[in-house]
Structures are given as structure tokens and as C-alpha cells.
Amino acid sequence: MSLTPTGNQRRSLDRMALGARLLLGGLFIYLGASKILHPAEFLVFVRQQLMIVNPSLSGLIVATAPWLEVLYGALLVSGLTRDLAAVLARWWLGAEFVFMGLHKALPHPEAFLKLVQQYDMVSNPTLLNSIAAALPWFEVYCGVLLLAGIAVRGTAINLIAMLVPFTLLVLKRALLIAATSGKPFCAVKFDCGCGAGEVFICHKLLENTALLLLAAWLLTGRGRQLCLRFSLRGEKGSPPASTG
Secondary structure, three states: OOOOOOHHHHHHHHHHHHHHHHHHHHHHHHHHHHHHHOHHHHHHHHHHOOOOOOHHHHHHHHHHHHHHHHHHHHHHHHOOOHHHHHHHHHHHHHHHHHHHHHHHHOOOHHHHHHHHHOOOOOOOHHHHHHHHHHHHHHHHHHHHHHHHOEOHHHHHHHHHHHHHHHHHHHHHHHHHHHHHHOOOHHHOEEEOOOOOOEEEHHHHHHHHHHHHHHHHHHHOOOOOOOOOEOOOOOOOOOOOOOOO
């Protein structure tokens, strides 16, 4: 039996890809606009979490990075240069995981261990220590693979496998905090262990949704350009036939 999609199946896949691209573009526009509207909060993040204390450099990042997010979102929504947008998605996702992994692993890995403990996932000390020690470096490893363009689909699957349960754990803890504190859900703010310090939960859930959509988009075969080895089975750089 042939596994090649029929015309109707291809059109359905294209419509799904279009919907995902529009949703992803809208999320990036929102995330960039929220930083533009709240520059003081973003400045705190840049100085405390990115550890960029130089006033000129931190001010430049605050002034330009949100607009780059809005521009990338507009690029996705417009549908122009989809191949370039997919390569940027691969680099963006890779850089995000390299940063998050290094921020957890260095310079105080015990801080990440304490954050893992707050989710009550495991009680065995050996397993808990193993998760806290290995997970950050696995994130860095996956991020480097995406930046280099090696085994892109397999790496994207691993990232989705990490993001989905982590996002559900964050959601569960936020719901518990909202229920016990009486705060509105979107007013809940805590350090979820993602490497960005304390964050408002609704903003964090939207960020994770954007990361999941980026990873899912790479699963469709996009982002092949400028790859060292897109697939370990030999695929390198030809763009897919999909129009999504």
C-alpha cells in the first residue's frame, strides 16, 4: 500500500500547516508586543536572568529584541520566505534550549534541583539528582543539534517529549497556587525552573506553546536549509514539497 498522501490528504495537511503557521505567528507577535508594552519587566529579565548588566547593551536588547519577535511573527503570518522562517525557527528553538540548559546547569545546579523538588515528581533521591544533573545538559545537547542542523526531526521529537509533560506540570502547580492563594490564574507568578526566573504563568504557557509549535513545524520537514545533516539517514538540504 502506498504511503504517499492523496490530493485530499495533501490539501488537509496544507490547511493544518497554514493554521499552525498563523497561530505561531500570532503568538510571536503577542510575545514581542507584551515586552514592548512592559519594557521595565523585560529589562529586569535581561539584567537578572541573562546577566547583562551593561546599561547600553541591556538597553539595546530591550529596544530591539521584542521588535524582532514581532517581525518574525509577521513574517510567519504573511507566508513570505517560509524556508527562511523555518531556518530561523530552528535556530531560535536551538538557542532557546541552549540558554535554558546552561542557565539551569551553571553556575548553581543545586538551585535547579530545588526547583525540580517543588513539583513532587519523584521521591527517590538518586533519581531526583540524576534528573537535575542530566536534564539541563540534554537540553543544551538538543539545542546544539538544532543550531547545527543535525538529526532535526529526532531532536524536535525529543523537545516535544520534554515540553509537553513539563508544561502540564507547570499548569498543575499554577492551578494549585491559584486555588490556595485566591489569585486570578494569570496573576500567578513563580519560578517554574525553565531558566527564566519568576514568570507570570499565562505568559509562560504561551511561550511553551510557541516552542511546541516550532518543534512540531520542524517535524514536517521544514528548516532543511543550512543543515549539516538534516537526517542521519542521509537527507540534507532539499526543501519539502509542502506549501504550508
